[in-house]
Amino acid sequence: MPEQPMELDQEMKAVLDAVCQQQGLETREQAAEWLLRRRIRRGAQGLTGRGRALYEVKRGNQ
Numbered sequence: 001m002p003e004q005p006m007e008l009d010q011e012m013k014a015v016l017d018a019v020c021q022q023q024g025l026e027t028r029e030q031a032a033e034w035l036l037r038r039r040i041r042r043g044a045q046g047l048t049g050r051g052r053a054l055y056e057v058k059r060g061n062q
Contacts, residue, residue, distance in 0.1 A: 006032075 008016070008028070019031035 013028065016028040016031040016035075019025065019035060020028065023031070023034055025031050025034060
């Protein structure tokens with residue numbers, strides 16, 4: 001995958017450093033990838049409705 005350079009401000013660096021500490025990651029790049037993957041997983045979960053109960057729809061006589 002091609003690399004996309006990003007300019008980070010102090011706040012973003014602090015967030016990535018915090019993620020590194022919490023998740024036991026070594027670099028800010030790993031932290032950014034972890035956050036991106038997490039967002040993609042949560043988005044997919046929202047689209048698929050995972051975690052929601054599914055019920056059969058009963059149709060009347062037609």
